[in-house]
Amino acid sequence: MKSIVPFISMLPKADIDQWLKILKKKLPKERIVKFSNLKKSDYKKIDVAIVANPNPTEVKKLVNLKWIQSVWVGVEKLVESFKSERVKIVRLVDPEMNRTMSEAVLSWVLYLHRDMHFYQVQQNKRVWKEADYIKPSKKIVSIIGLGELGSASAAKLIENGFNVCGWSRGKKNIRKVKSFTGELGLKNMLKQTDILVCLIPLTKKTKYLLNYKTLSYLKKGASIINFARGAIINAKDLVKHLNSGRIKHAVLDVFEQEPLPKTSILWKHKNVTVLPHISAHTDMDTASSIVCKNIKMYRLKNRIPKSVDMVRGY
Numbered sequence: 479m480k481s482i483v484p485f486i487s488m489l490p491k492a493d494i495d496q497w498l499k500i501l502k503k504k505l506p507k508e509r510i511v512k513f514s515n516l517k518k519s520d521y522k523k524i525d526v527a528i529v530a531n532p533n534p535t536e537v538k539k540l541v542n543l544k545w546i547q548s549v550w551v552g553v554e555k556l557v558e559s560f561k562s563e564r565v566k567i568v569r570l571v572d573p574e575m576n577r578t579m580s581e582a583v584l585s586w587v588l589y590l591h592r593d594m595h596f597y598q599v600q601q602n603k604r605v606w607k608e609a610d611y612i613k614p615s616k617k618i619v620s621i622i623g624l625g626e627l628g629s630a631s632a633a634k635l636i637e638n639g640f641n642v643c644g645w646s647r648g649k650k651n652i653r654k655v656k657s658f659t660g661e662l663g664l665k666n667m668l669k670q671t672d673i674l675v676c677l678i679p680l681t682k683k684t685k686y687l688l689n690y691k692t693l694s695y696l697k698k699g700a701s702i703i704n705f706a707r708g709a710i711i712n713a714k715d716l717v718k719h720l721n722s723g724r725i726k727h728a729v730l731d732v733f734e735q736e737p738l739p740k741t742s743i744l745w746k747h748k749n750v751t752v753l754p755h756i757s758a759h760t761d762m763d764t765a766s767s768i769v770c771k772n773i774k775m776y777r778l779k780n781r782i783p784k785s786v787d788m789v790r791g792y
């Protein structure tokens with residue numbers, strides 16, 4: 479008899495149907511069902527669930543659940559919901575996601591590096607004026623978070639001639655990347671930074687990591703890109719630094735409240751680019767293959783893939 483693997487999600491119905499279709503195709507030996515189609519008597523039979531923004535109350539009904547496979551990379555909401563449970567959380571690690579994010583990082587670093595925003599503003603005013611050109615080898619791009627996404631982005635920036643620094647919990651030995659750790663390391667890195675890229679998970683330790691004080695360490699005229707989570711940066715403090723000119727421009731893809739409320743001053747700030755959380759989406763094709771491979775390996779070897787460290791929160 480087939481084992482049941484529920485897909486638990488609060489996504490729109492059309493998205494859920496698409497996930498179900500592809501998961502059923504790639505996991506023919508399992509019975510993939512959405513939570514609402516489970517019978518109460520099924521609950522205790524389930525040891526693994528696949529989730530995409532699930533309702534935690536539904537997940538908690540599965541009393542014998544050993545692990546949750548997320549189809550997303552960022553798992554801060556799952557960590558918060560299951561911090562006192564013994565269930566393991568496995569997040570998505572997908573080379574295709576790393577590629578997409580590093581492409582977004584390179585694109586927006588080049589946007590800032592080649593002053594595209596400045597020229598757009600000039601065109602609106604019919605102004606013909608050159609900005610100084612500084613080559614990539616004279617610029618330092620620093621990445622906060624040197625994990626899957628940060629290290630892939632570092633490699634792409636190096637390929638394009640930038641000097642790259644990175645900040646992480648543990649010291650890194652990545653070719654051509656200057657590694658920084660700790661509070662002092664963060665300060666020393668920010669002091670040299672022309673463009674700061676944020677790719678760190680949201681945890682208790684990283685909430686408002688970038689605040690008035692830490693942002694003031696940045697080199698005058700530096701720019702910032704946030705592709706991680708909104709609450710890593712204190713937006714009010716960022717605006718103060720943008721208004722004073724200490725920070726030149728901010729490219730923001732993530733916000734504490736999404737969609738960004740219409741009343742937010744960020745929409746209209748002349749030195750802010752607002753993006754609707756598009757830097758890197760889960761690719762359903764590659765992600766479903768990885769998720770299904772994890773479940774097949776679990777059935778075969780009874781081995782749960784590397785799970786989130788619930789104390790660290792990532």
Ligand code: NAP
Pocket residue numbers: 551552553622623624625626627628645646647648649677678679680681683684705706707731732755756757758759792
């Ligand atoms: P990851 O592989 O877990 O890497 C996390 C990095 O952050 C690691 O280098 C880690 O240091 C560092 N770190 C974590 N907490 C730290 C702390 N307190 N102090 C110093 N360094 C710390 O994560 P990832 O796959 O690269 O993903 C990063 C985040 O990107 C996700 O959590 C998610 O929020 C976000 N994301 C956003 C989008 C989007 O569309 N905007 C898409 C996907 C993901 P160590 O290496 O030393 O452990």
